[in-house]
Structures are given as C-alpha cells and as structure tokens.
Amino acid sequence: MEKINSEPWNISFWERLEILKKENIKQRVVYIYEKADSSTFRYRVYNMCQSLDYSSKWVGSYFFEDELPLLGEYIEKVDIFIFVRTRWSIRIDEFINKIKKATKPIVFDTDDLVFDVEKIPLIMNTLNIDFNNPENYSYWFSYVSRLWLMGKKCDFFIGTNKFLCDKIENTFKKPVFIVNNFLNNEQIKISARLFSQKSKERIQKKKFFRVGYFSGTPSHINDFKKISSEMIRLLEDCPNITLEVTGYMEFPDNMKDLANKKRIIHRPFVDFLTLQRKISEVDVNIVPLVDNEFTNCKSELKFFEAAVVGTITCAIPTFVYKENINNEKNGYLCEEGDWYSTIKTVYEKGIDQSLILSANDYCLEKYSPKKQVENIEKILEIIIKK
Numbered sequence: 001m002e003k004i005n006s007e008p009w010n011i012s013f014w015e016r017l018e019i020l021k022k023e024n025i026k027q028r029v030v031y032i033y034e035k036a037d038s039s040t041f042r043y044r045v046y047n048m049c050q051s052l053d054y055s056s057k058w059v060g061s062y063f064f065e066d067e068l069p070l071l072g073e074y075i076e077k078v079d080i081f082i083f084v085r086t087r088w089s090i091r092i093d094e095f096i097n098k099i100k101k102a103t104k105p106i107v108f109d110t111d112d113l114v115f116d117v118e119k120i121p122l123i124m125n126t127l128n129i130d131f132n133n134p135e136n137y138s139y140w141f142s143y144v145s146r147l148w149l150m151g152k153k154c155d156f157f158i159g160t161n162k163f164l165c166d167k168i169e170n171t172f173k174k175p176v177f178i179v180n181n182f183l184n185n186e187q188i189k190i191s192a193r194l195f196s197q198k199s200k201e202r203i204q205k206k207k208f209f210r211v212g213y214f215s216g217t218p219s220h221i222n223d224f225k226k227i228s229s230e231m232i233r234l235l236e237d238c239p240n241i242t243l244e245v246t247g248y249m250e251f252p253d254n255m256k257d258l259a260n261k262k263r264i265i266h267r268p269f270v271d272f273l274t275l276q277r278k279i280s281e282v283d284v285n286i287v288p289l290v291d292n293e294f295t296n297c298k299s300e301l302k303f304f305e306a307a308v309v310g311t312i313t314c315a316i317p318t319f320v321y322k323e324n325i326n327n328e329k330n331g332y333l334c335e336e337g338d339w340y341s342t343i344k345t346v347y348e349k350g351i352d353q354s355l356i357l358s359a360n361d362y363c364l365e366k367y368s369p370k371k372q373v374e375n376i377e378k379i380l381e382i383i384i385k386k
Contacts, residue, residue, distance in 0.1 A: 006271035008186055009036055009046040009062070013070060019049075019061040020077065029080040029380055030071070031062040031109075034087065038272050039216055043181045043301065044084045044109050048376065050184050051369035055377055068095045075102050079384055082107040083154065085114070087146035096153050105383050108154035108172075111181065113164060113297040115147045116171050126294045127219035156383050163319040164297035175386070177379040181299040182367040183308065190273055191308040194280040195360060198310040208240050209347045212282030212311070214275060214302065215247035226316075227288040228252045230340040235263050238347060246270060246278045280309035283351070284343060287315035288334075300324050303331060304367040307359035312351050314342055324366075330359040 020028050029052070031045045045062045052060035063071050068091055081099050083106065086092060099106055113119055120140050123129075129136050148171075151157070157176040159165040165176040183191075211231075213224075235241055235258055243264045251259050251266075258264045270278060279285060285306035289295040300320040303313045307330070315321040317333040325331040332342050365371060 004190065004273045005186070006273055007036075007038075009042070013063065013067050016061045016063060017071075017074070020059060020074070022059045025057070025059045027058045027079045027380065027384060028077065029058060029060045029082060030078045031060060031082045031084055032065070032068075032086060033062060033084045034065050036064065040085050040111055042184070042272060043299075044111055047182060047184045047369060048082075048179070051182070051373045051376055054370050054373040058377055058380055065089070065091060068092070071095075072098055075099060075104065078104060080105050080107060080380060082109050082158070083150060084109040085111065085147065086150055087143065088149040088153070089146075092150065093153075105156060105386065106154045107156045107158060107383065108151045109158040109179075110147070110151075110164070110168070111160045111299060113167055113294050114144055115151050116167070117141065117144050117148060119294065120144055122292065122294050126222060126290055126292060127217075128221045129219075156386075158379070159297075160299040161297070161320050161323070167293075167297060177382070179376055179379065180367065180372065181301045182369065182372050183304060183363075185369060186273060187276055187305070188308065188364070188368060191276050191280075194277060194309040198280050208242060209238070209284075210282040211241060211243045211284050211286055211343060212279060213243065213245045213249075213286050213288075214279060215245065215249050216269075217248055220248070221250050221252060222290050223288045224249070224255065225252045226290060226336055227286070227339045228255050230337070231255070232258065234340050234343055238344065241343075241347060244282055246275070276305065276309055279306050279311050282311055284346060285311045285313045286339070286343075287313060287321065288339070289316045289318055291316055291318055296320075303359075304363040307331075307363040308367075310356050310360060312346070312356060312359060314339065324362075326358075328355070330355060330362050 031048060033041050033045050049060040049062055052058050075098055081104060096106060124131060124140055151172050157168045157172060157174060158179050159168050159176060160181050162178060165178055169176045231243060232254060246267045247269045249266060255264060287302045296319040303315060303324060306313045312331055314332040314334050315325060321333060325333055327333045334342050
C-alpha cells in the first residue's frame with residue numbers, strides 16, 4: 001500500500017523560499033502563520049499555496065513566526081503578506097513595521113469569530129469552557145484581543161463565508177473578501193480511491209449501519225447535547241446502528257451508558273488523510289452544532305470532506321450548510337427534532353445513489369484547489385491595485 005505523507009507541508013525554510021523564485025511569475029504572496037498544524041494552517045495556508053500552483057500570475061509560499069528574522073531581508077521581493085489567524089506579538093509587530101515601510105499590502109485571514117472581545121462569553125459558552133476557572137478568562141481574553149490587535153494593523157481581510165465576513169467588516173471597517181475552505185490534492189487523490197472502493201461495497205447487503213461524527217477539537221460536548229436524546233432513541237430502536245466518533249469527545253452523561261455498551265464507539269484523533277478513510281467507512285456523517293452567531297461563522301468542510309469519499313451528510317442548517325446542502329438532493333438538513341426521523345429513514349430505505357453522486361460532483365467542482373485559484377487570483381489582484 002502506498003505510504004501517505006500526513007504532513008506534506010513539512011519542508012525547510014529554504015525550500016519554501018525557493019518557491020518564491022519561480023520564473024515567469026509576476027506577483028508573489030507570502031502567508032504567515034504561527035506554527036504548522038493540520039487544521040487552520042492546512043486549510044488557510046497550505047491549501048491556498050497549493051491552489052496558486054495553478055496560477056500563471058501568482059506564486060504563494062508560507063513561513064512561520066520564528067522564521068521572520070530570516071524572511072525580513074526578502075520583504076521587497078514580496079507583493080502581498082497575509083497573516084493567517086496570527087496573534088500579535090512584538091516579533092510580529094516589528095515585522096509588520098518593516099512591511100509598512102516597504103508599502104506592501106497586509107492582509108488578515110481568519111476562519112472563525114475569534115477577533116471580537118465582546119464575543120468572548122459566546123465563544124466560551126459554545127465551546128463548553130468552564131466560566132468558574134479564572135485561567136480560562138485569562139486565556140481567551142489574551143487570545144482574542146491579540147487577534148483583534150493583529151487585525152487592526154492590517155489593510156484587508158479574508159474570511160471563509162459571507163456571514164463571517166460581515167462580522168469582520170463590522171469590527172474592522174476595512175475591505176473583506178471571501179475565500180472558501182477547500183480540499184487539497186492529497187485529499188482528492190486518496191478520496192477518489194475510497195469513493196471507488198465504497199461504490200463497489202454498496203452492491204453487497206450490509207448488516208450494520210454506521211453513523212459517524214468527526215471531531216477536530218475537544219469542545220463539542222454542547223453540540224452533542226443538542227442531538228443526544230434523538231441519537232439515544234435511534235440506537236435503542238435500531239440495534240444494527242452504531243455511532244462511531246473519531247477525534248476529541250467527552251460524551252454527555254446521558255450517552256455514556258451506550259458508549260460503555262459499545263453502541264457508541266470512540267476512536268482517537270487521526271491525521272487528515274487517515275480521516276478521509278475513517279469518513280468513508282461510515283454510512284452517514286452527522287454535523288450537529290449549537291446554532292448561534294459563532295457556529296454560523298464556521299465553514300462547510302465537514303460536508304465536502306465527506307462527499308468526496310461517498311458519505312452523505314446530515315447537518316444543522318447553519319449559514320454555510322443551508323447555502324451548500326440542497327436538502328434530500330445532495331445531503332440532509334436537520335433541525336433539532338429531525339435527526340431521529342432523518343437518519344432512521346435513510347437506514348430503512350437506503351441512500352439514493354444519485355444523492356451520493358450529486359454531493360460528490362458538487363464538492364469536487366467547487367472545493368478543489370484548481371477550482372479556487374481564479375477567485376484567489378482575483379482577490380489578490382484587487383488588493384495589489386488598491
């Protein structure tokens with residue numbers, strides 16, 4: 001079996017610098033992030049640069065906060081600097097001052113409503129943060145205010161959807177652009193194989209039906225509480241259904257008995273390519289969320305990452321899911337009270353193959369690096385001309 005590289009972005013500073021020296025390229029954009037990870041960095045930095053590999057006008061590369069002293073001497077050679085969810089620090093501030101002296105545009109990119117101190121109570125409540133622990137206040141006020149200060153020093157902003165971008169514009173009163181989260185080529189390659197394999201397996205009659213939930217952060221207990229009573233009833237009424245959770249999770253008290261009985265199976269966090277395989281192994285992917293201002297700012301990544309492996313999604317109708325899921329055509333939208341009946345119907349009747357194909361086609365058409373490059377180029381062109 002082909003060995004997969006779960007950290008394809010892990011290349012040296014000098015290799016990333018060489019990317020900026022490509023011939024026949026008119027413009028260069030640098031993305032700056034604090035430290036590489038498989039979440040925000042992957043979507044908002046690595047994938048963006050990969051998309052720009054398809055551009056004949058722009059080239060993109062990425063660097064980290066501790067590399068800024070080395071990067072400083074190359075500022076004149078770069079046309080745009082994009083700081084992605086980067087918290088203010090004195091090192092960042094000194095680097096920004098050098099960029100401003102060189103009169104280069106500075107952009108702030110964020111994928112979450114984490115830049116407005118007035119939203120901290122909402123954030124903490126949504127993420128089930130303990131309000132009785134003073135250290136949590138210190139962390140969140142520091143985290144959000146440093147992002148706010150970083151944003152104040154930037155000229156332009158990029159967000160993942162219109163709902164979030166409206167919040168950004170309201171806070172900073174500066175131009176804002178939308179660039180969706182999207183897949184990278186590594187995901188697309190492995191997902192194509194998984195989709196083909198899953199299509200063959202569907203021909204066989206399956207005894208068990210698996211509902212999957214995939215958690216990238218340890219803060220989703222409130223989301224699970226919203227559907228726990230319906231999921232409990234579903235598992236009790238349908239003994240052949242299991243709920244499989246991959247990633248971080250602390251189950252609500254009323255679900256712990258089913259977890260102990262192995263009707264709810266919990267597996268640890270996995271890398272982003274193994275995750276595609278895990279998603280392909282379930283029949284339905286669920287996206288329960290507390291529906292509020294914070295969660296409406298989040299992207300639709302759980303929909304498109306499931307669709308490309310042939311797994312259908314049931315999601316709460318927040319802004320992005322209403323915008324991209326055509327109910328019963330390429331997925332399902334579930335308000336509170338709909339989860340039991342929707343999943344049970346799919347379990348009993350089976351998933352329409354046309355729905356699976358529709359979701360797959362839609363997401364490959366919209367969320368590939370090649371499809372996103374035109375929009376990214378257009379935004380960069382506007383910024384450079386301002």
